[in-house]
Amino acid sequence: MTCKSVAVAFVLPLALGLAANAWAGPRGGQGGNGHRPAPQQQATPFVGPERGKGRDELSDSVRRVERDTRGRVLSAERVPYDGRDVNRIKVVDQSGRVRVIMDDPDKQPSPPPARDDDN
Known part of the structure; x- marks a missing residue:
């Protein structure tokens, strides 16, 4: 047998098997009665208070950077720096x-207190 005929002898049955498998459809997709099984309900992941807080701080930092630079945010992530987590935000400014x-969310000044006559 030549190298070409050996390759055809092995590849052709493999290709036919894959084609037959694809034509048959997914296994277990439909039961014998033609009904699809009910979809599994996905559990929502538990978000602890610190993880949720970090997410809020990151989104606040993104909004603040968008407002201050008037640029478009490319990416935002929390990174460890000097023993604490800071937000690293990449932004394209107006000059490209x-x-x-x-952005260190712990170093942000608190908003001024609301006065009674602002209502």
Whole structure:
């Protein structure tokens, strides 16, 4: 047997088997009565208070950077820095340059207190 005929002898049955398997459809997709099984309900992952807080701080930082730079945010992530987590935000500014902004949510000034006569 030549190399070509050996390859055909092995590849052809493999290809036919794959084609027959694809034509038959997925296994267990439909029962004998033609009804599909009910979809499994996915469990929602537990989000602890610290993880949720970090997510809020990251989204607040993204909004603040968008407002301050008037640029488009490319990515945002929490990274460890000097023993704490800071937000690293990459943004394209108006001149087209990519800027990396390190935002520490713990160092942000608190908003001024509301006065009674603001209502």
